[in-house]
Amino acid sequence: MRGRLLHGRSTKAKTVILGGLKDHLKTIRRSRRIVFIGCGTSYNAALAARPLLEELSGIPISMEIASDLLDRQGLIYREDTAVFVSQSGETADTLHALEYALENGALCVGITNTVGSAIARNTHCGVHINAGAEIGVASTKAYTSQIVVMAMFALAISGDSILSQARREAIIDCLFELPCKPHLPTFPAHSSFCCKVRGVLELDQEMKDLANLLIAEQSLLVFGRGYNYATALEGALKVKEVALMHSEGILAGEMKHGPLALVDENLPIVVIATRDACFRKQQSVIQQLHARNGRLIVMCSKGDAASVRTGGSCKVIEVPQAEDCLQPVINIVPLQVI
């Protein structure tokens, strides 16, 4: 992740300025709901940002996979803001969904990585994620950059309520602590500057060793919830797409309603259990998986290995801790490396 994503958009005054949205902020704040529309990784990025968008905006947030919205001819109203998330800005389903939302009179916002793309041109307003070109087929840095931009979108539409001021400031501080390349003039000059993404990239060799252990497997499950449900879906998507191995992202809250039947001593399962409001629930999931002799790989916050090992032995991946809503930016990296 590059610092230029934040360049000029977030300041020491702890506000977020998204120039491409400023003339439409009032309309967005008055929307009846905000609908995020995308495919694949771009959809997952929006899903990762949804809890924060709901928390800070107070506006109902819905999620639509572009092809499903079109298949159903789902409802889009003129009082809606429809946000189109796409790395390329050219994905056919997302583009058709954009035409559909325009026909239905919604305010259309684009979040893309490609200046001049069809989605950037045809939306009313938008933000570029400035992630640089995605060279490989798999979208990786675009995913983390999309989450960051959507967190900034949430901050920009949340206004200046005193109630959420401390929360907004903590998120902005954490945004500055994420990038690998702290070359921005606007970066705080304090000496404790830490690059959380670089911290997690240091797990590179550990993840490669883990990948070697998994190479002969047929399948991998990834359990997540809350902010990291999207991490589970996206991690599984990357394993499918790049390692050509079956993998499924599972909402941990649904474990008892089907997926538990698959658990045995052979099937590898990644459980994402970093510190946030869902941590205790994830500890309980880990115990239930241990009770079924599950073969677990647990991702937890640095220093939490002992708290997630209760109930049985497992491989543990410790990652740097970030603000809960930005933790998905960190947590996806080891899964991308796998």
Ligand code: F6R
């Ligand atoms: C996954 C991947 C795809 C894309 C999807 C949408 O690594 O690359 O799932 O995310 O095809 O593409 P964009 O974001 O260009 O609309």
